[in-house]
Amino acid sequence: DVEMLQSGGGLVQPGGSLRLSCAASGFTFSSLAMSWVRQAPGQGLEWVSTVSAGGGSTYYADSVKGRFTISRDNSKKKVYLQMNSLRVEDTAVYYCANGRQGYWGQGTLVTVSS
C-alpha cells in the first residue's frame, strides 16, 4: 500500500524557519515528481511547490518563491520543504502529494504566530 508519512510542522514565530519531511513507501518514489500543497484554515487547496523525479527541476508558487526550498532524497524516499522567513499568512495544513497519482500525506499543521 502507498503511504506518505509527514513530519515536522508546529508553531513558529514570524520570520522563523521550519522544515517539513515526507517519507514515501509503496511505489517507485524515484520515478514521480513530488509536490507540497497547503490549505489555510477554512480555505481551498493551494499548490506550493514541485520537485521533478530526479530532483533536477523545482517549481514554486510566487507566494513562496525565494523563501521555501523543496528537495528530495531518492535513496531515502523522502521529500522535504525548507520554509524560511515565515509569515503569518503561511499558516496552513501542508500536504506532500503526487496529485496525479492520488498519493497524499496525512497533512501537518504549520502555525506562524507571535
Next chain:
Amino acid sequence: DIQLTQSPSFLSASVGDRVTITCRASQGISNYLVWCQQKPGKAPKLLISAASTLQSGVPSRFSGSGSGTEFTLTISSLQPEDFATYYCQQFNSYPLSFGGGTRVEIK
C-alpha cells in the same frame, strides 16, 4: 499562469440527485486535469484523472468529461457519503493550480 474557475462554489442537494460541477480553465490544458474530493480534516482523495479516468475503487456514479478549457464532474445519484468539497487541479503547466472548490451539502 492558468486559472481554474469552478462553479458553483456551493450547492445544496438531496440524496439521489444528479449533480454537475464545472471547471473552466483560462487557457487550453488538453486533458491534464484531475478531480479530487475532500472531507473535513482529511487529505484530498483522487476521483478522476486525465479528465475522465475513474480511479480504482471510486464508485461508478462519479464521472468526468471535457477537454481543453471546460470540464465537468458529475455524480449521477448523490449518496450520503458524497457530501464533501470537490476540487479540480490542472497539471498542464507550472505553476500548477486548483479550482476554488465546490462544497456539496445536504438539502
